[in-house]
Each structure stands twice: as structure tokens, then as C-alpha cells.
Amino acid sequence: MNFNFINLQPYSNPQYFVYLMIALIPIIIGLYNGRRLKIYEAIFSIVFLFLIFDGSHWQQGVNLIVWLIYEFALTFAYQYYRHHGKNKTWVFSLTVILAIIPLAVVKYLTAFPDNSINFVIGFLGISYVTFKTVQVIMEMRDGTIKKVDPVTYARFLLFFPTISSGPIDRYRRFKKDYDKVPTRDAYITDLQYAVRYLFQGFLYKFVIGWFFGTYWLPKISTAALAVGNANGGLKLSWWLLAYMYCYSMYLFFDFAGYSLFAVSISYFMGIHTPMNFNKPFISKNIKDFWNRWHMTLSFWFRDYIYMRFTFFAMKNKLFKNRIRLSQVSYFLLFLIMGFWHGLTWYYIVYGLFHATAICVNDMWLRFKRKHKKQIPHNKFTEWFAIFLTFNVVCFSFLIFSGFLSQLWFGWK
Amino acid sequence: MSNKRRLWQIFGPVLCAFILLLVVFLIPWERTFSKQTIYEAAASQNTTVFKGSTMKQEAYEDGYVPFYGSSELSRFDPLHPSVIAEKYHRNYRPFLLGGPGSQSLAQFLGMQGTTKQLKNKKAVVIISPQWFTKKGQDPNAFALYYSPLQACNFLLSAKNNKTDRYAAQRLLDMPDVKGEIRISLKQIAAGKKLTGFERFYLENRRRMLVNEDNFFSSFQLRDRVNKIRNRAKVLPSAYSVAALNKVAEEQAAAHTTSNNLGIDNTFFRTRLPKKILKNLKGSQRHFNYVKSVEYADFQLMLEQFAKQHTNVLFIIPPINGKWMKYTGLSSKMYQESVAKMEQQLTSQGFENIADLSRRGNEKYFMQDTIHLGWKGWVAVDQAVRPFMKLPNERYNYDMSNYYYSKKWQNKDNVKRVNLTSKDRLKVK
Secondary structure, three states: OOOOOOOOOOOOOHHHHHHHHHHHHHHHHHHHOOOOOHHHHHHHHHHHHHHHOOHHHHHHHHHHHHHHHHHHHHHHHHHHHHHOOOOOHHHHHHHHHHHHHHHHHHHHHHOOOOOOOOOOOOOOOHHHHHHHHHHHHHHHHHOOOOOOOHHHHHHHHHOHHHOOOOOOOOHHHHHHHHHOOOOHHHHHHHHHHHHHHHHHHHHHHHHHHHHHHHHHHHHHHHHHHHHHHHHOOOOOOHHHHHHHHHHHHHHHHHHHHHHHHHHHHHHHOOOOOOOOOOOHHHOOOHHHHHOOOOHHHHHHHHHHHHHHHHHHHHHOOOOOOHHHHHHHHHHHHHHHHHHHHOOOHHHHHHHHHHHHHHHHHHHHHHHHHHOOOOOOOOHHHHHHHHHHHHHHHHHHHHHHHOHHHHHHHOOO | OOHHHHHHHHHHHHHHHHHHHHHHHHOOOOOOOOHHHHHHHHHHOOHHHHHOOHHHHHHHOOOEEEEEOOHHHHOOOOOOHHHHHHHOOOOOEEEEEOOOOOOHHHHHHHHHHHOOOOOOOEEEEEOOHHHOOOOOOOHHHHHHHOOHHHHHHHHHHOOOOHHHHHHHHHHHOOOOOOHHHHHHHHHHHOOOOOOHHHHHHHHHHHHHHHHHHHHHOOOOOOOOHHHHHHHHHOOOOOOOHHHHHHHHHHHHHHHOOOOOOOOOHHHHHHHOOHHHHHHHOOOOOOOOOOOOOHHHHHHHHHHHHHHHOOEEEEEEOOOOHHHHHHHOOOHHHHHHHHHHHHHHHHOOOOOOEEEOOOOOOOOOOEOOOOOEOHHHHHHHHHHHHHHHHOOOOOOOOOOOHHHHOHHHHOOOOOOOOOOOOHHHOOOO
């Protein structure tokens, strides 16, 4: 294959933004004048998708096309079935399982060491498009989505600002935006947010994130490994603590910056892609944290795994005790999330850690409710709660980073 | 509020930001680096330093001497040139330039920014015969060392002569050379002048790149200062070759316990696991360093030195003898390539050559397969020390375009020059 193709990985460098902004101009002018240039938008999206998956990434592009055909066949077969007035649980379950299978296979295969599989697996963003598909199938089952329009569905899945790493939009919300043109006044407000988010994204990802991730993290990592190995035992050191905070900051600013780009570009296109982060580090407890951190993912897990399972379990009377039920649901949710991140011990421990944390938090809240009078509540306790939550979260990110694995076992 | 006004309030600041950015990058900023930073940079082998100008310029004016080389420069044992210079308070400090894959073409380009600072001064070049493969500079490695700033420097001072046309042609072979620079290189390669617009563009581009170099090149230096100081502690306080060799032997003996090839333990463990080692057996039997485009690229470096009237010491290292036997590399071919390099050097007046190429069988001379270490570094110092004592002088060379020709690139059976009798070398 020819490696001299221009290949643009989304939001990776300043040039990307220059090309992107130039290509966006007709869309912006169109929307400003009350018109959505759907054909231009389609061409523009296809070109930018092509630039992600061309050149040395062409195998991923092929995988994407195969995946799309498969999921389209599945979705419309299920729609055909639902339109005939049928709604069997086993058909629904089978459809969901079939929709998830490609992602599951990819996750399973990527757990093998590099070079042991000699073909390209999956494609950039397979998780996020799978989440979107599953969501559509589930809502068709509920009847909240009556009819999926193939063109809008393709647009929704392939909406290129969010294709690589979310945020995960919802079909009905997307369709509503996509089918209408904002008023001039509303669109100017959109532009205002778009510009703000774009620059906030630059600050987050390319400045702050760079300092934490590229400038400090390697130095801290080297020191933590050196001092840790010298200390022996659990190989603990103050550097490890520094690594924990530095990595947490990097993770937030890098990912939040990225999400802001995706939201910003969506706003330029008059689509209100939901926000992914809402000041997660001022969370008062773990539950609050998951309402602020990678929100579109956690809401997806909440709506389509936690709630589904809870209803299922209640209907079938699997648990007598409601508290026990919610605890089991949490463990299920976070275990699945852990497995989704990848099949290594630290992702799974990360999931279990959060499930435990959220259950402990629930216990504490129940305890607090019972002993309202004895337990003080003031500015100090609020700050203490934030401080505690922050440290618990940072510790979970230390697990998540895989650095402990590198420190203890020498592999990541 | 009117829509127009709202739009202004949104995009006005963006516009201002861009104008401000452009202004900041186009203003000629002056800056100096602290001595500490320069010292760190000199030992860091960072590619940002390699590709930049300001640090090198400042260093050369402050007693640093460039050591052009490649991966052997990172063999930081206590006998490394940087450690020795520090320990014995030499009147120079090495400025290490190069790393894996920085062959002649990359080095030539990297030298562009310091023509003035090296005028009538000294430089050391550690040649790697491994550079001299059929196709010369590896384009993937070149990408690491390619500096648009130095390309601008080259273009803006390029003349219509064989050297510059050849250099432009070779740079065009590298896929990472892109955009306006590529277009301008095509002009130079074809013997044409740059247009007014091209000059204008390149000058402004250079200004921006110089600023970028000024602002950011001191970031992320690999800090080896402590390493140097710690290594220096093992050296004897009074300089003597015998005492240095003794330290070298002790160090080497302790670090080569895992194998009988005389290879550093860490290198052996990480780079030569069983499977790779097995595949390498006899694998280099057909390697040939005699016929190579690299000879012409090497000529570019020489021409640059001649232009600067720099006094240069060339060091030609050997290959670990045991390793050579293991991989089947031909010793005859190796010596033939060395003879060819020496011919190219001496015939044009480059006479300071430390030819170590036959010493690969000496114990602890090499740190691993092809890289100098321990006693090898001591041998290097035996050449570097007297060389640095020479006063700085203007050296004139007798350059020949013959060395760019295909005929020279493919010539074999070059007769070995006797380096010991100086009067038989060409007189300058």
C-alpha cells in the first residue's frame, strides 16, 4: 500500500483543525442563512472519514464498511420483525447479542500480545458505534423508536466529529437536531459555544494535557520505577503518589479536551452533541462523580445495563432485598465496563473498585439518613467529601493506568 | 444586540488571537540559554537539539566541540568522552549530535545552522561503517532528524554548484520533505534560482521556526548530568591511560557476565533475546559497505567542513570481533570500506584519522555489537586529547566533485592509504 496518502487522525494536530475549519465554512454560512446543506455535509463527512481510514489505515476502513453492512442488516431485520407487531424477548436478546459480537471479538483479540495476530482487528471507534447501535435496537424494543430512517441512521452512526471516541449521542436527540434548522439567533448562540469549546479544548488537550502527559508523566514514571525497584517489597514511593495525581490530571484534560473538540465541531454543524464532562473533580461522592465523568458513557451504562437489569430482576423476583439488588446491578455494570476497557487485570480491578466504592457510598448515605441528628453537616464536611472522593477517584485511575502492572510485573 | 455585533464578539477575539500569534512568531526574539541548560543539551542527544540552531550556536561559542556520530554516543560508561572531559577539566566539552539512524545526509542538514560558529574551529566525527549500505540514509530514520529549519537555512544559502544540487536531490529522496520546501529544493536541484516569493516565504518560515526553536528546544532535555557526575567518580583523579584502561577493564568485566560475546548484559538481555540471536547467526555474510550512495552523502559533510575551514578528527570504530564471526560479516569487506573512506578523506586533505577499525578483537574494546565502549572510549580519548590541544586554525581543503559520482560510489578495490607516514598524504 502507498504510505504517502494524506491521513488525518481526528484532532491530532493543528493542521487538522485548519482543514476542518475551511471545510466547515459552507455549512456555517448555510446554517446562518437558514439552510442545512445535507448533500455537502454528506460529502464532507465522507471525505473526513476517508482521511481517517485511508493510507496505512485502509484495513480499518474495510473493517468499518463490513461492520456497517452487518449492523444495518441486523437493525433493519429487527425493525421488520417489530413492524409485524411481534416482540419476543428471545428475538430481542439474540439481536442485541449479535450486535455486540463484533465488539466482543475485537476486545477478545486485542488481549493477545502484539504481532501474534497477523491481521488488523476492528477499527478506530468501534466501541462507540456499537453503543449507538445497541441503543437503537433497545429503543425499538421499547417502541420509543418507531421507525429508523436508513440515511439518518447512517449519519447518526458515522457522525464524524464523534466517531472515534464519542460523546455517545442518542438517536432520537440527534434526529431532532438533524431534521431542523436552528433559527439565526439560536445558531449564533451555537457558534458562540462552538468557539468557546474549541479553545477550551485547545487549552485542555494541547497545553495542560501536554504538560501532565508528555512533559511530567514520563519523568515521574522513570523516577517511580527506579525508586520503587530500589525500595523493594510493594515498590511504593512518593513518586507513585505523584504518578497517581499526574496521570489523573492527564486523563481528564486529554479526554475532556478531546470531547470538547467533538462537541464544538458538532455545534458548528448545528448538532447539540451532549457534553461528556461536568467538573468531575468537585464531585461530593462516587455517584456524583459518575454523573460528571464521561457522562455519555455512564448514562449509557445506566440506561441500558443498570436499569434494564434492575427491571428484569424485579420482574422475575430474583432478589427480595432492594439494597442487595442495586448492589448486584452496580457490580454487573462496572464489571462490564471493566471488561469493555480491555481484558487485563487492572481494568477489571478498576471496575470492581468503583462498584465497591459506590456500594460503600450507598451504605454511608443510608447510615447518614438514619443518624441525621448525630452527623454534622457544614462547609468543612462538604469539602472533606470532595477531597475524599477526589482521592478515591485518583487511586482508581492509578489502577486504570496499568502503571502498577508495569511496576510489579514489568508489563502493561 | 444586532447579529453582526454578536458575530464580532464571537469571532473578533479569535481573529485577534491569530494576529497576535503571527506577530509573536514573526518578531525576531533573542534569547540565551543558561550554562546548565546548554550542558544538559550537549549530553542529551535530543532530536529537538539536533534539529535546532540556537543551542548549538551558543554552545560552540562557549567551548563546546560537536561530536557528530550515532548510537555509540549513548554508551555512557565512565570512559565516555563526555565523562572524561568533565572529570579532567578539559578545555572543551563534547556536544553530542546524532543517535540511531543519523547518517551523513541527516548530519549534513543538521550542520546548516552553525556554519558561522564553527568557522576555523574543531569538530569530531565518529563514522559508522554501518551507514554505508547500498541505499544510504534510511528514510524512516531521516524523518526523526529532519529539520525544516535547517532545510530553510540550506535553501536560503544554496548556490548553483555540484554540492548544493546534489544535496537538494538527495533531500528530495526523503518522503518527509514536503510542501514549499520540497518545491524550492526542486528548483535548486535543477540549478535554478529561488523566486522572490519563495525567498520571502522561506525567510518568514525560518523566522517562525527559529522562534519555535528558541521557545521550546530546552523542553524535555534528557538529563544526563547526574549520570556524568556519578560515572566520573569511578575514574582515577590523575589522568593516565593505564589507569583508565584498568577502570575500563573492571567496569567491562562486571557488565559482560551474561554471555561470551563480550556484550553488555542489558543490551544482550533486551536486544538479543534467544530467538533474535539465533536468526542473526550468519545473517550478515552478504553485507556490503563498499558500494554505497553514502560515500557521496559523506562528501556533503566534508564539503560543509571545508566551507567552514573546520579542523576535523575522524574516528573509525571496529566491530566486535566475536560478533563479526557470529554474524558472518566479512572482515575483508569491512577493511575495504574503511580504505575507501580513508582515501576520500586524505585525498582532500582531511588527515586527522583515528583508525580503530582493526581493534575489534581487543577485549572490552566494544560495549556490544557495533558500539564503542570502555577500552574503545579510552582509545578514542587517546586521539581526542592531543587533537584538542592543537590551536584553532583555519584549515583549507582540496575538495573534488569526483566523490559525488556514481563511479566513486560503486568503486571497489580502493588501495589503503598509509596513515602513519604523514608526508605521503596529500599536502594541503
